[in-house]
Amino acid sequence: MAIKLKELSHKKDLLAPGHRCCAGCGSILSVKEVMMAVDGPVVVSFATGCLEVATTIFPYTAWRVPYIHCAFENSASVMSGVEAAYQSLKKQGKIDKEIKFIAFGGDGGTYDIGLQALSGAMERGHDMLYVCYDNEAYMNTGIQRSSSTPRAAATSTSPAGTVLPGKTQFRKDLTKIMAAHGIPYVAQATPDRWRDLISKVKKALEIKGPKFINILSSCFRGWRCAPEKSIEVTKLAVQTRFWPLYEVEYGKWKLNYKPKEYVPIEEWLKTQRRFQHVLKPENKPLLEEIQKNVDQRWEELLQLCGESSPEVTPGN
Amino acid sequence: MSTILPLTGNESGAEVMRQIAPDVVAAYPITPQTELMHRFADYVADGKVPTELILVESEHSAMSACVGASAAGARVMTATSSQGMALMWEILYIAAALRLPIVMPLVNRSLSAPINIHCDHSDSMGARDTGWLQLYCENCQEIYDTGIQAMKIAENKDVLLPVMVCYDGFILSHTVERVELLEDHEVKGFIGEHIADHPLLDVDNPVTYGPLDLQDFYFEHKRQEAEAMRNAKPVVLQVAEEYEVLSGRKYGLFEEYFSKDAEYIMVCLGSAAGTAKAAVDELRAAGENVGLLKLRVFRPFPAEELVAALADAKRIAVMDRADGVNSIGGPVFSEIRAALYGRSSAKISNYIYGLGGRDIDIEMMKSVFQDMKDGKYAEEAFYLGVRE
Numbered sequence: 001m002a003i004k005l006k007e008l009s010h011k012k013d014l015l016a017p018g019h020r021c022c023a024g025c026g027s028i029l030s031v032k033e034v035m036m037a038v039d040g041p042v043v044v045s046f047a048t049g050c051l052e053v054a055t056t057i058f059p060y061t062a063w064r065v066p067y068i069h070c071a072f073e074n075s076a077s078v079m080s081g082v083e084a085a086y087q088s089l090k091k092q093g094k095i096d097k098e099i100k101f102i103a104f105g106g107d108g109g110t111y112d113i114g115l116q117a118l119s120g121a122m123e124r125g126h127d128m129l130y131v132c133y134d135n136e137a138y139m140n141t142g143i144q145r146s147s148s149t150p151r152a153a154a155t156s157t158s159p160a161g162t163v164l165p166g167k168t169q170f171r172k173d174l175t176k177i178m179a180a181h182g183i184p185y186v187a188q189a190t191p192d193r194w195r196d197l198i199s200k201v202k203k204a205l206e207i208k209g210p211k212f213i214n215i216l217s218s219c220f221r222g223w224r225c226a227p228e229k230s231i232e233v234t235k236l237a238v239q240t241r242f243w244p245l246y247e248v249e250y251g252k253w254k255l256n257y258k259p260k261e262y263v264p265i266e267e268w269l270k271t272q273r274r275f276q277h278v279l280k281p282e283n284k285p286l287l288e289e290i291q292k293n294v295d296q297r298w299e300e301l302l303q304l305c306g307e308s309s310p311e312v313t314p315g316n
Numbered sequence: 317m318s319t320i321l322p323l324t325g326n327e328s329g330a331e332v333m334r335q336i337a338p339d340v341v342a343a344y345p346i347t348p349q350t351e352l353m354h355r356f357a358d359y360v361a362d363g364k365v366p367t368e369l370i371l372v373e374s375e376h377s378a379m380s381a382c383v384g385a386s387a388a389g390a391r392v393m394t395a396t397s398s399q400g401m402a403l404m405w406e407i408l409y410i411a412a413a414l415r416l417p418i419v420m421p422l423v424n425r426s427l428s429a430p431i432n433i434h435c436d437h438s439d440s441m442g443a444r445d446t447g448w449l450q451l452y453c454e455n456c457q458e459i460y461d462t463g464i465q466a467m468k469i470a471e472n473k474d475v476l477l478p479v480m481v482c483y484d485g486f487i488l489s490h491t492v493e494r495v496e497l498l499e500d501h502e503v504k505g506f507i508g509e510h511i512a513d514h515p516l517l518d519v520d521n522p523v524t525y526g527p528l529d530l531q532d533f534y535f536e537h538k539r540q541e542a543e544a545m546r547n548a549k550p551v552v553l554q555v556a557e558e559y560e561v562l563s564g565r566k567y568g569l570f571e572e573y574f575s576k577d578a579e580y581i582m583v584c585l586g587s588a589a590g591t592a593k594a595a596v597d598e599l600r601a602a603g604e605n606v607g608l609l610k611l612r613v614f615r616p617f618p619a620e621e622l623v624a625a626l627a628d629a630k631r632i633a634v635m636d637r638a639d640g641v642n643s644i645g646g647p648v649f650s651e652i653r654a655a656l657y658g659r660s661s662a663k664i665s666n667y668i669y670g671l672g673g674r675d676i677d678i679e680m681m682k683s684v685f686q687d688m689k690d691g692k693y694a695e696e697a698f699y700l701g702v703r704e
Contacts, residue, residue, distance in 0.1 A: 041519035042519075043388070043516050043517065043519070045384065052526075052528065053528050056524050056526075056527035056528055057527060057528045057530065058527040058528065058529045058530070058533050059533065060527075061524035061527060063522065063524050064522060065519070065522050066516040066517070066518070066519060066522045066523060066524075067516075067522070067523075067524045067525065068383075068384060068387050068516055068524075068525040068526055069525065069526035069527065070380055070383050070384070070407065070410055070414075070525075070526055071380070071406055071407060071410060073376070074376065074377060074380035074407070077372060077376070077377035077380035077381050077384070078380045078381065078383055078384035079384055080370060080372075080377075080381050080384065081340060081342060081370065081380065081381030081382060081383060081384025081385035081386075081387075081388065081392075082384040082385060082387070082388040082516055082517075083384075084340045084342070084368040084370050084381065084384075084385055084390075085339055085340050085368070085384070085385040085386075085388035085389060085390035085392075085517065086388065086517055087368050088339040088340055088366060088367065088368040088385075088390060089339060089389065089390065089517065091366060091368075092339070092366050095517060097519060099517065099519060116373060116374060116377070117373070117374075117376070117377050117380065119373065120372055120373030120374070120377055121377075123373070124370065124371070124372075
């Protein structure tokens with residue numbers, strides 16, 4: 001399943017140019033890459049959010065495949081209805097095509113308001129892939145904190161004030177929650193590692209049953225970095241081990257990339273002004289707390305993936 | 317040929333589903349709708365229907381899955397009650413505005429708080445402006461007949477709106493009555509094949525459902541939805557006529573029970589109409605000039621027809637099994653009074669009754685007619701059968 005750049009460049013975009021996403025939007029890159037992995041007929045659904053708003057403003061649509069948006073919290077349940085309709089009509093001999101189903105949602109529509117619908121759809125075993133484009137806050141409504149927003153990030157509703165230094169909680173580990181559903185395939189990806197991302201989507205679409213891929217996607221408006229840095233920031237999120245690339249296939253955890261050297265989380269935080277207060281000398285304990293959390297999560301992941309860690313001595 | 321069976325309201329609803337055999341049903345349990353789904357799940361388990369039954373994790377997802385399945389091109393049904401429909405609220409509007417012909421038996425139950433599992437119409441009345449058609453049933457036979465008609469009405473190309481088939485929780489859902497069923501092939505022939513206009517599964521002709529619709533188009537789309545609801549009225553009548561040919565049972569926008577020449581007319585909907593008919597019978601036997609107008613179709617609201625039917629009444633009493641909690645009156649009353657404004661000199665009073673399953677009996681119905689005769693009138697609603 002080698003992904004060849006040349007072949008991809010000749011492929012017709014299923015998501016047409018001319019949509020109205022910001023220049024430098026990481027989410028649209030993620031979605032575009034997901035769609036590049038699709039070979040046959042596909043139906044997509046979207047949760048309310050930036051991408052829904054920017055790709056479909058009546059009477060225009062950027063979608064060259066069947067698309068449905070219903071509401072914010074139900075991309076998964078809407079798609080479960082589409083998939084059930086397909087299974088029913090196929091069973092009755094009213095349709096014979098092989099069709100794939102991909103539901104999309106941002107982190108707000110996935111981690112928060114849509115978590116129940118997602119969990120239900122995955123548990124029911126619908127043959128669909130759910131993709132979360134996770135940009136770590138409610139960007140469409142004006143950068144409010146979500147349960148995916150990292151600790152200390154300043155958002156419109158978790159501003160860095162004189163008393164509270166940004167978001168007071170650590171982020172929810174949704175990918176692990178989805179792995180705990182025992183579904184056939186769960187993965188994390190980033191758009192800068194396009195080969196990894198596209199391979200994962202291709203693999204997921206070959207597997208029958210419910211699949212989940214979580215893609216860290218930058219939003220320069222919310223992350224407060226330069227639009228031209230949108231690829232670089234997610235790259236650094238992987239290097240600092242904030243966003244490890246891994247997959248869980250039929251219960252087997254696999255780390256897809258292990259950074260060669262230890263890059264402190266500070267290097268990632270530095271690239272985004274939503275964290276600028278964390279780097280002030282008086283917030284050193286906060287920075288240490290964040291680093292500790294990243295390290296701890298990484299260790300847990302290594303164990304799940306059966307990887308050794310130089311930082312951990314046996315019996316520790 | 318028809319089959320006659322002793323069926324509860326829920327079992328009648330399940331028969332409707334079995335004979336329609338939707339491609340997809342999405343459902344979540346809530347009292348008193350549950351037995352309908354139990355019975356239908358048996359049909360699925362025994363392979364009597366080709367339906368994909370999606371047992372969702374909430375009513376919000378039930379309606380969302382119905383939206384997805386219907387947009388995909390499937391014939392779709394669900395059923396719910398009370399809080400379940402309250403949770404669907406957001407998606408009810410979307411189902412209607414995306415013009416998806418979903419049919420939903422709604423087993424009427426009161427809304428919390430206080431929590432109560434018994435009948436009133438707070439659930440459906442709250443959803444009266446969601447863009448769904450609302451048809452109310454008096455008995456189990458009507459549940460069956462209305463359910464079959466609902467699918468044909470919903471899928472009519474001039475309508476393409478979802479339909480709620482409303483029937484009273486426990487009073488009908490759990491009461492066994494004699495129900496005459498059509499043969500399976502008769503129902504199939506009556507409703508015909510479902511052919512969706514722009515299904516998502518037509519992958520060669522991709523369409524976008526649910527785009528952002530701003531100041532330049534939203535209003536036109538809502539206007540078209542309103543027009544579809546207007547179109548629904550003649551379609552309801554046309555389908556009723558066709559159904560009468562098939563079944564011998566007559567349906568309309570409302571039923572006029574000795575009301576054509578009556579001085580005192582009660583307007584009511586749902587199972588209480590049966591009680592009201594018994595009261596009318598007794599009073600008519602005693603020489604009283606009373607009648608009942610049983611409203612069947614609340615959405616679309618048949619204003620013109622109601623005005624004509626009520627024009628000669630001396631007094632009108634409108635019965636509401638839902639309180640508007642608005643210091644004016646119940647929803648049926650508000651709309652009937654608005655329809656009659658300037659077109660009738662009859663005084664119209666409002667009675668709120670039966671909330672949370674409170675019994676209403678023949679004597680109480682008779683007391684309403686007596687009130688009209690006595691000239692009892694107030695601007696505010698009367699509460700019937702409550703301890704003040």
